[in-house]
Amino acid sequence: MDFSIKACDWSKGGEGPFLTGKSDCIVVGVFEAQTLSGAAFAIDAATGGLISRIVKAGDMDGKAGSTLFLPEVSGIGASRVLLVGLGKQDAFGQKAYGDAAKAAWRAILGTKIAQVTFALAQLPIKDRSADWAVRTAILALRELTYRFTQMKSKPEPAPRALRRVVFSVDAGDEKAVKLAAKQGAAIANGMDLTRDLGNLPGNVCTPTYLANTAKKLARDWKLKVEVLGDRQIEALKMGAFLAVTKGSVEPPQFIVLQYQGGAAKAAPVVLVGKGITFDTGGISLKPGEGMDEMKYDMCGAGSVLGTIRAIAEMGLKLNVVGIIPTCENMPAGNATKPGDIVTSMAGLTIEVLNTDAEGRLILCDALTYAARFKPAAVVDIATLTGACIIALGHHNSGLFSKDDALAGELLDASREAGDPAWRLPLDDEYQDQLKSNFADLANIGGRPAGSVTAACFLSRFTDAYPWAHLDIAGTAWKSGAAKGATGRPVPLLTQFLIDRAGQ
Incomplete structure (x- = not known):
């Protein structure tokens, strides 16, 4: 699986390829009882208020762990948007972010999505930085995609289609996040070896x-x-x-x-x-x-x-x-x-x-x-x-x-x-x-x-x-x-x- 990092300032309308570039899905977060911000706000503006209308209708209330796919979204390059409920913004810390990342990956792994833009790492996480957020997301994904099939006569085919993840980060975090992504992949590889030996x-x-x-x-x-x-x-x-x-x-x-x-x-x-x-x-x-x-x-x-x-x-x-x-x-x-x-x-x-x-x-x-x-x-x-x-x-x-x-x-x-x-x-x-x-x-x-x-x-x-x-x-x-x-x-x-x- 390929992980890459790209800087983006969503307050400027999603610079670069994030809004106009082709992607299977953009993952954005929605806080409970809060106005839209960051990537969610930028996509809402680009789609003529689509996310606002969905929130107002109650289809996405921002409850922690909830997810909602928006298919065939017009106005952006991605064919789908995945909304992830984040819970209360003032309680959004290490555990809440980890739970949100896992909820997002579970939703995506249940589809044929191959390329994802992941914007959750830019969220304001209490006492945590963007590099920590990216590494945590990589480890969560690798944990969910791990399979032990070596001892089966007819191993089941891997259910996932996901091949590439692009993490959206602030420009000032880009260098640290690239190192974190490398570390996250290395830790995941070490964990896979440890799991394999144990199993x-x-x-x-x-x-x-x-x-x-x-x-x-x-x-x-x-x-x-x-x-x-x-x-x-x-x-x-x-x-x-x-x-x-x-x-x-x-x-x-x-x-x-x-x-x-x-x-x-x-x-x-x-x-x-x-x-x-x-x-x-x-x-x-x-x-x-x-x-x-x-x-x-x-x-x-x-x-x-x-x-x-x-x-x-x-x-x-x-x-x-x-x-x-x-x-x-x-x-x-x-x-x-x-x-x-x-x-x-x-x-x-x-x-x-x-x-x-x-x-x-x-x-x-x-x-x-x-x-x-x-x-x-x-x-x-x-x-x-x-x-x-x-x-x-x-x-x-x-x-x-x-x-x-x-x-x-x-x-x-x-x-x-x-x-x-x-x-x-x-x-x-x-x-x-x-x-x-x-x-x-x-x-x-x-x-x-x-x-x-x-x-x-x-x-x-x-x-x-x-x-x-x-x-x-x-x-x-x-x-x-x-x-x-x-x-x-x-x-x-x-x-x-x-x-x-x-x-």
Whole structure:
């Protein structure tokens, strides 16, 4: 799909091709109980008061999310106009704009419209700029057009006809918006990769498949990649990681993917992604109902790969390292048992009280390994705990960090990206729940504050650098009729890196 940017001052009657040029449709907004303005006012004037008459007749009242096509409009070059209800103008902020953009795209995607002029990005959005509006619109469209058909014998044809979108912006915003459009397309491409990896079944998306995906990214975008196998993982004494993979016939992989966009000696940001390609719970076997969704337990790894793909396409000027420990968690005669004690790469001994708390075991060794890069910051991303879903539901990802500055950066990025996160506590008092009578620490701390104690466990391995943890168990995928990977938190992570790069 092609996205382009053109400056237009609608107060001057829609300069350039917007009113006279050929287009299948112009998308304009109408506020509730407000006089027409901007593109709606200009088109109304060019069509002899058509929009005013429709509003007066009550066919378009401006209610948020409402849409109305005006076919065969005379007086302008476009064959159709799509009116989008925006709600109250004084309440038109980030959410209202996002809802309006999605309503517009849904209406358009239900037609054979191939080329659209999109004027909503010029609307006055509270605390948001035109570049944010364009990027948000692109991501909304790409989300609605995403389809996963790779595993079907006869994939259904794509229902959309839309091929080109021209965004109308003010002249002063044109440069920033062009960059935003490039970023939006790159983020969407990264999210699509993350969605695809999550949606693939566990018999296809194995640890080796993830490693091959990283290798392909390295070839396509000139990155550096290293994949460590069993013997190398053993040589590094990653006993916690190896404890998880013992029961599986699929070999574990330890993926290190490096993007060098900054100065050679500049400290990188390290992203660590949990890559359990299928999680049965091991000997602490999960209930059968819904276990198929445990193919999504590698969405942390998928988001790291998607984020690195996005920043590589952008050409972001900073250094980023992606570290992905990946394996299956399976029951077998040789699998790790509850009560077993294993030794991590950091030398700490861990009593495995529950083999279904495996993500923290593979991550702790990866976090120890991350220190060798002398990182500016480390962020791990994991579908770690069901407790986080209980605490936050499916809207916010859980954010944990003792570094207020790093936590603030991530929260700011989450708000800018529309990919929300909520900071949860990481107080030392919770560490007491991880005490073990037989080892340095236990891998679980009981039911109370389960997501907090999981983060506390990881924090034991992060003294060497600023660190934050994102628990995406409630946001990485959807269940039910909308079942599928969401691509989150690629927008949050990418915005965090854009901000770090100062771009």
